[in-house]
Amino acid sequence: MLGKLKMWKDKSKEFTKEDIMRGQIPNHIAIIMDGNGRWAKKRALPRSAGHHEGMKVVRKVTKLANDLGVKTLTVYAFSTENWKRPKLEVEYLMKLPEEFLGTFLPELIEENVQVRTMGDKSALPKHTLNAVENAMNETRNNDGLILNFALNYGSRAEILGAVKQLANDYKNGTVDLDCLNEDGFSTYLMTRNLADPDLLIRTSGEIRLSNFMLWQLAYTEFWFTDVLWPDFKDQHLLEAIKVYQQRGRRYGGV
Numbered sequence: 001m002l003g004k005l006k007m008w009k010d011k012s013k014e015f016t017k018e019d020i021m022r023g024q025i026p027n028h029i030a031i032i033m034d035g036n037g038r039w040a041k042k043r044a045l046p047r048s049a050g051h052h053e054g055m056k057v058v059r060k061v062t063k064l065a066n067d068l069g070v071k072t073l074t075v076y077a078f079s080t081e082n083w084k085r086p087k088l089e090v091e092y093l094m095k096l097p098e099e100f101l102g103t104f105l106p107e108l109i110e111e112n113v114q115v116r117t118m119g120d121k122s123a124l125p126k127h128t129l130n131a132v133e134n135a136m137n138e139t140r141n142n143d144g145l146i147l148n149f150a151l152n153y154g155s156r157a158e159i160l161g162a163v164k165q166l167a168n169d170y171k172n173g174t175v176d177l178d179c180l181n182e183d184g185f186s187t188y189l190m191t192r193n194l195a196d197p198d199l200l201i202r203t204s205g206e207i208r209l210s211n212f213m214l215w216q217l218a219y220t221e222f223w224f225t226d227v228l229w230p231d232f233k234d235q236h237l238l239e240a241i242k243v244y245q246q247r248g249r250r251y252g253g254v
């Protein structure tokens with residue numbers, strides 16, 4: 001096929017794990033894993049093939065992040081908007097947690113990874129929910145990397161839920177508005193026990209947040225790439241962290 005020229009490789013952008021580990025490692029990395037459908041289309045494969053390939057990349061990235069000492073990895077697996085996709089595609093996606101965990105849960109346990117989720121799990125099919133809850137139970141006492149799957153997650157729904165819960169607590173008299181601050185409010189969010197992300201990665205060339213962690217990303221460094229999620233390699237994660245390390249983190253001060 002024409003136009004399939006190999007892209008120029010910039011050697012100055014290649015890093016080893018050891019290079020990266022000499023610098024500051026982000027505690028929490030969040031990833032919008034976009035481009036699975038486009039990856040499949042380029043190969044004349046069904047979209048499901050792209051999702052399946054993307055699933056394997058989640059496993060690889062989890063391993064590298066854990067090796068680097070990242071504490072939390074949040075991945076956007078299914079958004080509240082994704083229900084609008086064709087029924088068969090949604091059904092396929094809902095089988096991926098079982099397949100992922102059926103294949104990788106023993107390794108995750110071995111590596112001391114803790115599986116968690118955020119999002120409205122009540123709408124998930126029973127078979128999906130069972131697999132996910134089993135993994136959370138099996139890894140509950142692990143204290144290595146937290147692998148946090150955003151599943152049927154939307155940030156506005158999360159914030160609205162928090163506000164409703166807060167209004168309820170106000171009515172009950174269990175919250176004092178004069179004492180409520182940002183930290184207090186954030187305990188109503190689904191990320192209640194997690195630090196805010198230090199680094200957000202989005203693949204596939206889209207430069208937007210798509211309703212992902214709007215509150216939590218207030219001070220986060222963003223790294224966007226044209227690479228499609230199934231093509232995302234260790235080297236890309238290392239490059240994203242390198243860029244993070246080179247950016248001064250200033251929080252709007254001097």
Ligand code: V0D
Pocket residue numbers: 033036051052054055056058076077078093094095096097098100101115131132135149151229
């Ligand atoms: C498809 C690319 C792992 C993005 C990654 C239900 C879209 C592969 C999981 C997974 C999906 C979720 C929970 C869990 C263990 C694994 C997953 C979905 C989609 C949507 F406990 N990959 N993955 N879940 N894709």
